[in-house]
Amino acid sequence: MPRKQHRAGYYDKKIAKRMDIQEKLHAFQQYIDAEEKIEPKDWMPEEYRTHNIRQISQHAHSEVIGMQPEGNWITRAPTLRAKKILLAKIQDEAGHGLYLYSAAETLGISRDEMIQQLHTGKAKYSSVFNYPTLNWADIGAIGWLVDGAAVTNQLSLRRTSFGPYARAMFRICNEESFHQRQGYEIMLKMAKGTKDQKEMAQDALNRWWWPALMMFGPHDNQSSRTTKGMLWKIKRAGNDELRQRFIDKTVPQSEFLGLTIPDAALSWNETTGHYDTGEINWDEFNRVVAGDGPCNRERMDHHKRVHEEGAWVRAAAAAFADKQKGMADAF
Numbered sequence: 001m002p003r004k005q006h007r008a009g010y011y012d013k014k015i016a017k018r019m020d021i022q023e024k025l026h027a028f029q030q031y032i033d034a035e036e037k038i039e040p041k042d043w044m045p046e047e048y049r050t051h052n053i054r055q056i057s058q059h060a061h062s063e064v065i066g067m068q069p070e071g072n073w074i075t076r077a078p079t080l081r082a083k084k085i086l087l088a089k090i091q092d093e094a095g096h097g098l099y100l101y102s103a104a105e106t107l108g109i110s111r112d113e114m115i116q117q118l119h120t121g122k123a124k125y126s127s128v129f130n131y132p133t134l135n136w137a138d139i140g141a142i143g144w145l146v147d148g149a150a151v152t153n154q155l156s157l158r159r160t161s162f163g164p165y166a167r168a169m170f171r172i173c174n175e176e177s178f179h180q181r182q183g184y185e186i187m188l189k190m191a192k193g194t195k196d197q198k199e200m201a202q203d204a205l206n207r208w209w210w211p212a213l214m215m216f217g218p219h220d221n222q223s224s225r226t227t228k229g230m231l232w233k234i235k236r237a238g239n240d241e242l243r244q245r246f247i248d249k250t251v252p253q254s255e256f257l258g259l260t261i262p263d264a265a266l267s268w269n270e271t272t273g274h275y276d277t278g279e280i281n282w283d284e285f286n287r288v289v290a291g292d293g294p295c296n297r298e299r300m301d302h303h304k305r306v307h308e309e310g311a312w313v314r315a316a317a318a319a320f321a322d323k324q325k326g327m328a329d330a331f
């Protein structure tokens with residue numbers, strides 16, 4: 001239903017006042033089903049609000065924590081060009097975090113609360129960032145596989161029903177595609193380089209393949225959030241469908257590199273038109289999500305320390321904003 005026509009029934013405040021909760025829920029669902037965007041000041045069920053806060057803030061935390069494994073290699077990038085590109089990429093991730101925190105703030109949660117939830121373990125961040133970056137090939141594998149997986153998921157999120165989240169996704173996706181290519185370029189150089197370089201590229205693929213597949217979350221039949229997420233069009237595709245999409249486009253890329261995907265069960269299925277794969281190690285996934293991965297403690301300790309060290313910057317920015325406001329009010 002077009003927004004204008006719908007507004008007359010659902011968004012007109014006088015009419016909305018007379019609606020009971022069931023009527024509001026019904027109108028809300030109709031509105032979503034018509035592919036309209038929900039905006040921050042629109043009426044929404046409390047669970048829709050909290051579902052979005054959870055997903056968007058966890059997405060923001062992932063972008064920010066994801067800077068750590070890559071930041072580890074800025075000072076050791078092999079060339080000035082590689083260093084400049086890596087710096088730009090990591091700055092992009094910080095920007096993504098900021099757009100996403102801002103989108104979540106429009107739902108009535110403060111940045112401080114979101115950071116608190118991250119620090120107390122109430123909010124999650126993507127499991128993939130709890131693995132170490134051991135050498136330069138890992139920077140290639142992160143760009144190619146981790147950003148490649150992220151952009152596969154995020155392209156679908158450009159059609160998510162909450163307006164500020166959907167709009168943030170457009171810019172983020174453009175930048176993530178550049179990140180994916182940056183990673184693939186590193187892999188291509190190494191895979192076509194010396195024997196040692198090719199071995200490093202293969203080793204990085206071996207270590208990052210499965211964690212990248214885990215980014216898509218549990219199988220749909222194990223995913224507690226999918227039913228509501230899909231009903232409200234917060235999620236536009238299931239975890240398994242997106243994971244399959246990523247596998248189907250990444251396997252030919254690995255063939256072009258001359259590298260082998262570390263999955264003995266991987267094979268092309270003529271009937272389905274997709275690759276069949278082996279099973280993810282879900283015990284490992286659950287362990288890492290629960291906080292017991294190789295780098296969980298390190299990532300969180302680093303974030304807490306830097307957040308504390310940055311307290312003076314936040315205080316100065318708040319004082320400056322107060323001063324500006326005072327000056328504006330005086331006029």
Ligand code: BYC
Binds near residue numbers: 229
């Ligand atoms: N790791 O019912 P499910 C990037 C959680 S960063 C940790 O399937 P949902 C980049 C899930 O949150 C891009 N936790 O949930 C940055 C839920 O937790 P609750 C990151 C996971 O939400 C720097 C529970 O398990 N992208 O590009 O329907 C450098 C049940 O799962 C994971 C996003 O964040 C995981 N892998 O679906 C380079 C995309 N998987 O209920 C690159 C936005 C699941 O306890 N998020 N969980 O809170 C989403 O699309 C969805 O939230 C997910 C999960 C597909 C991740």
